[in-house]
Amino acid sequence: GAxxxxxxxxxVTEKGKYVExxxxxxSGHTALYWYRQSLGQGPEFLIYFQGTGAADDSGLPNDRxxxxxxxxxxxTLKIQRxxxxxxxxxxxxxxxxxxxxxxxxxxxxxxVL
Amino acid sequence: xxxxxxxxxxxxxxxxxxxxxxxxxxxxxNNYYLFWYKQPPSRQMILVIRQEAYKQxxxxxNRFSVNFQKAAKSFSLKISDSQLGDTAMYFCAFxxxxxxxxxxxxxxxxGTILTVHP
Numbered sequence: 001g002a003x004x005x006x007x008x009x010x011x012v013t014e015k016g017k018y019v020e021x022x023x024x025x026x027s028g029h030t031a032l033y034w035y036r037q038s039l040g041q042g043p044e045f046l047i048y049f050q051g052t053g054a055a056d057d058s059g060l061p062n063d064r065x066x067x068x069x070x071x072x073x074x075x076t077l078k079i080q081r082x083x084x085x086x087x088x089x090x091x092x093x094x095x096x097x098x099x100x101x102x103x104x105x106x107x108x109x110x111x112v113l
Numbered sequence: 114x115x116x117x118x119x120x121x122x123x124x125x126x127x128x129x130x131x132x133x134x135x136x137x138x139x140x141x142x143n144n145y146y147l148f149w150y151k152q153p154p155s156r157q158m159i160l161v162i163r164q165e166a167y168k169q170x171x172x173x174x175n176r177f178s179v180n181f182q183k184a185a186k187s188f189s190l191k192i193s194d195s196q197l198g199d200t201a202m203y204f205c206a207f208x209x210x211x212x213x214x215x216x217x218x219x220x221x222x223x224g225t226i227l228t229v230h231p
Contacts, residue, residue: 031217042117042204042221043158056217089156098217099210101148104158 002026004105006092012111013082021077021108025094031055032075033093033102034067043091049075050098082112115140115215117207119222126195127230133180134190134225136205144210147181148219149190153201161203164188195229202226 005024013019025032031050035043045059049069057067064082069075079086089109093102116139126132138147149161164172164181171179176196180189192199205222209215 033218035219040224042206042224043219045218045220048217050217059218091158093158093219099146101160101163102219103160104150107156107158109156 004092004094004103006090006105006108008108009106010109010111012113014113015082015084017082017112019079019082019110021079021090021092021110023075023077023092023094023105025073025075025092026103029094029096029103030072031095031098031100031102032069033095034075034077035091035093037089037091037107039088046077048098055098079110082110084112086110087112115142115207115209115220117205117220117222119203119205119225121225122223123226123228125228125230126192128195128197130195131191131193132195132227134192134203134205134227136188136190136222138186138188138205138207140186140207140209140215142209142213142215145213145215146208146210147179147188148206148208149177149179149188150204150206150221151199151201152204152224158204162190192227197229197231200227200229 033048034046037043047057052072064080089107091107093104147164206219
């Protein structure tokens with residue numbers, strides 16, 4: 001079946017702009033996760049959803065970052081007033097539930113100029 | 114807080130030989146899961162192998178096996194009969210079980226770049 005998909009694959013924006021990154025999880029997966037990966041580093045947790053609600057958002061770096069999952073499927077990560085330090089690969093993953101193995105999408109590479 | 118340490122930034126191996134990647138972790142939780150993920154240049158994070166902490170038997174998946182030492186908090190990955198397609202960054206990761214502070218979120222190590230030479 002189809003895996004986790006993320007759009008866009010690459011996003012270039014200017015400092016101060018607003019961006020939205022989309023994640024389509026594997027069908028039937030109730031848990032969805034966002035991670036951020038800087039160059040040469042391991043991914044760092046941002047937020048995870050169980051159904052429509054954010055079960056843990058402790059990894060969001062500040063209030064410029066926000067994520068939603070209104071119907072319990074597709075999720076959007078929103079970044080306001082982007083900064084150059086936000087440049088990274090943003091990975092999305094999904095799992096049957098929070099105890100099961102997480103399957104990752106190909107990521108969105110965000111570059112803030 | 115949980116930490117995962119991979120002390121080998123880079124490793125190389127000849128095709129068909131065996132290589133072992135190291136990983137140690139620190140946690141106060143008793144029930145958890147450990148993973149090895151592979152990330153080739155395409156950026157896609159691919160699950161290699163998973164180990165439940167309550168299981169004493171080491172997990173194996175074809176050419177991939179782990180040496181899980183719970184008391185030592187060590188979780189190494191052995192790749193046998195290495196293939197060119199194994200060239201990638203490998204990440205060790207930890208997740209806690211229900212009720213723990215790390216439930217639902219993977220903690221990753223810094224990664225090890227593995228190069229398989231023909």
